[in-house]
Amino acid sequence: MEFTPQQSASTSRLKLCKEYFPMSPDIFNATDSDEEGSSLADGSANSCSSNQTSEDIEDNEVAFLRRRIQVLEIENRSLYRKIEDMEKKIAEHNKVNAKRPRTSHLLVPLLHASTVEIEKSELDEVLVVAKASRENLNATVNRLLEAVYSKTFLGSHSLSGGVPKTRKKMSTRPNQTVKPGLPKNDLDDIIRFVKNTWEEIHGDVLPEKNCPVRSAIKVKLSTEYRALKNTYK
Secondary structure, three states, X not given: OOOOHHHHHHHHXXXXXXXXXOOOHHHHHOOHHHHHOOOOOOOXXXXXXXXXXXXXXXXXXXXXXXXXXXXXXXXXXXXXHHHHHHHHHHHHHHHHHHEOOOOOOOEEEOOOOOOOEEEHHHHHHHHHHHHHOOOOHHHHHHHHHHHHXXXXXXXXXXXXXXXXXXXXXXXXXXXOOOOOEOOHHXXXXXXXXXXXXXXXXXXOOOOOOOOHHHHHHHHHHHHHHHHHHHHOO
């Protein structure tokens, strides 16, 4: 069976439609009688009548697919907006619950140009604990963390956010949720503040490697995690 040049061009367009729009095979495989009873183009029963040429029918099919694509794009934009709104709400929720509710507006930065702020009265309490004894490092860290974050926030975060080496080797639950790490800038400022305070008060230079401040923070996070876990048992 030979095709005219017009029919060959029409057939080529149909093949392209099949290649780029595989989601609608029934449209491309429909017979003339099927097209007569459908309203793919504009809802009219006469849109695919038998007196139309094959090229007209294919143009109607392409027009239908274009409208379908437009509908999907609108639906996708709506879905993206919903996802963005949800992410904003989650971020705002985390931001609100990160810090402890303040009883006053007298906040001071933990360090010069630090983003970590603390109530002046609570900072004084932290320094009282630190000055009491050089053995109070853990107690000082605990008091400082409680002044900056809520216990719920501490219990739902880890030191670095990574999977512990022991869990990597022994975990039988690969899909287990990993707790996010504390904000890195906050963590760096807290460690630097404690180290500076210890050197000024007790004359002790705390080591960088195996830093006892990091260890104290890790212990505090684990303690609050266990307390939080027991609360929801």
